Amino acid sequence: MDPRTDDVAVEHFMDWLRDAHAMEQQAETMLTSMARRLENYPDLKLRIEQHLEETRQQARLLATCIERRGGDTSSLKDLVGKAVAMGQGLSGMFATDEVVKGAMFSYAFEHLEIAAYRNLIGAARTVGDTETQQVCERILAEEEAMADWLERHQDSIAARYLELSRVPGAQAKR
Amino acid sequence: MDPRTDDVAVEHFMDWLRDAHAMEQQAETMLTSMARRLENYPDLKLRIEQHLEETRQQARLLATCIERRGGDTSSLKDLVGKAVAMGQGLSGMFATDEVVKGAMFSYAFEHLEIAAYRNLIGAARTVGDTETQQVCERILAEEEAMADWLERHQDSIAARYLELSRVPGAQAKR
Numbered sequence: 270m271d272p273r274t275d276d277v278a279v280e281h282f283m284d285w286l287r288d289a290h291a292m293e294q295q296a297e298t299m300l301t302s303m304a305r306r307l308e309n310y311p312d313l314k315l316r317i318e319q320h321l322e323e324t325r326q327q328a329r330l331l332a333t334c335i336e337r338r339g340g341d342t343s344s345l346k347d348l349v350g351k352a353v354a355m356g357q358g359l360s361g362m363f364a365t366d367e368v369v370k371g372a373m374f375s376y377a378f379e380h381l382e383i384a385a386y387r388n389l390i391g392a393a394r395t396v397g398d399t400e401t402q403q404v405c406e407r408i409l410a411e412e413e414a415m416a417d418w419l420e421r422h423q424d425s426i427a428a429r430y431l432e433l434s435r436v437p438g439a440q441a442k443r
Numbered sequence: 444m445d446p447r448t449d450d451v452a453v454e455h456f457m458d459w460l461r462d463a464h465a466m467e468q469q470a471e472t473m474l475t476s477m478a479r480r481l482e483n484y485p486d487l488k489l490r491i492e493q494h495l496e497e498t499r500q501q502a503r504l505l506a507t508c509i510e511r512r513g514g515d516t517s518s519l520k521d522l523v524g525k526a527v528a529m530g531q532g533l534s535g536m537f538a539t540d541e542v543v544k545g546a547m548f549s550y551a552f553e554h555l556e557i558a559a560y561r562n563l564i565g566a567a568r569t570v571g572d573t574e575t576q577q578v579c580e581r582i583l584a585e586e587e588a589m590a591d592w593l594e595r596h597q598d599s600i601a602a603r604y605l606e607l608s609r610v611p612g613a614q615a616k617r
Contacts (some may be wrong), residue, residue: 277607278609281540281608284540285539286571314504366459369562372558373555376557377551377554379554380550380553380554381548383550384547387598387601388543388597388601393602395602399566424565431452431566434455435451435452
């Protein structure tokens with residue numbers, strides 16, 4: 270690759286790293302709100318709390334990758350990301366079936382993250398950043414595990430919601 | 444199930460059907476915008492156009508299921524859905540890497556749909572609506588096929604984007 274060509278790939282790679290960092294901040298906002306509100310879904314609450322810890326660590330790891338390359342993590346993209354996350358959090362919160370919608374949105378969001386890390390792994394390979402590649406492979410495995418958990422528990426969450434909805438006075442939605 | 448209990452499940456079931464209908468309208472808006480804008484990704488454009496046809500048919504099938512049960516499809520939820528879709532379309536359109544972000548968002552959105560139809564299939568079984576259950580099983584298979592296609596082509600889309608970015612004057616982003 271000539272230097273100019275190399276620069277273009279590196280620039281996109283850095284953009285994607287910053288996007289991923291913003292995405293993990295979105296994830297933290299959403300997961301925090303979900304974990305705090307859940308009452309009658311202890312397994313889901315526990316798994317979300319566990320993934321919240323992973324998410325915070327992922328954001329730190331990404332920040333380290335960005336800073337090692339001389340970039341910084343405070344950008345407009347981060348702000349946009351936070352606004353989107355807030356909107357999503359609010360819309361989920363007012364749903365009459367927030368636990369069901371929350372699980373659905375989380376499942377979709379995990380796949381957004383999975384796609385992002387697959388792109389980043391490819392781009393890290395292209396620009397020859399082995400350390401970032403390994404970080405992204407580690408994070409990808411955590412996102413896939415979370416998506417897999419949500420997939421395996423989705424039916425029971427929806428069934429429990431329909432079940433609790435029939436119990437007078439029960440808080441079915443969270 | 445006593446009649447009151449039955450009513451609660453049916454009510455949620457109808458809500459989820461209307462949500463799914465709104466979701467397919469969102470999907471139609473997003474896919475139309477993506478297909479129209481793509482220039483240098485012919486395989487992706489073709490697959491999106493194919494899924495756009497499926498999506499329109501899915502919305503019609505869902506409307507039929509809703510109307511057969513005496514419901515109607517014009518609701519506030521539909522409006523909210525359209526607003527969200529517009530926001531997503533716009534945000535993707537202004538991204539410097541819109542094809543990459545578009546593929547990522549589509550992959551995530553497919554999983555939102557997959558989760559929705561899994562819930563609907565369970566709920567249709569609970570309330571004993573075999574016809575709707577079969578419609579949702581058919582739609583689920585189409586969504587899974589689209590998600591699978593996107594997963595298999597994601598790497599080549601991102602690689603082509605990085606590749607085209609290096610060609611002076613080429614339109615890499617769409």
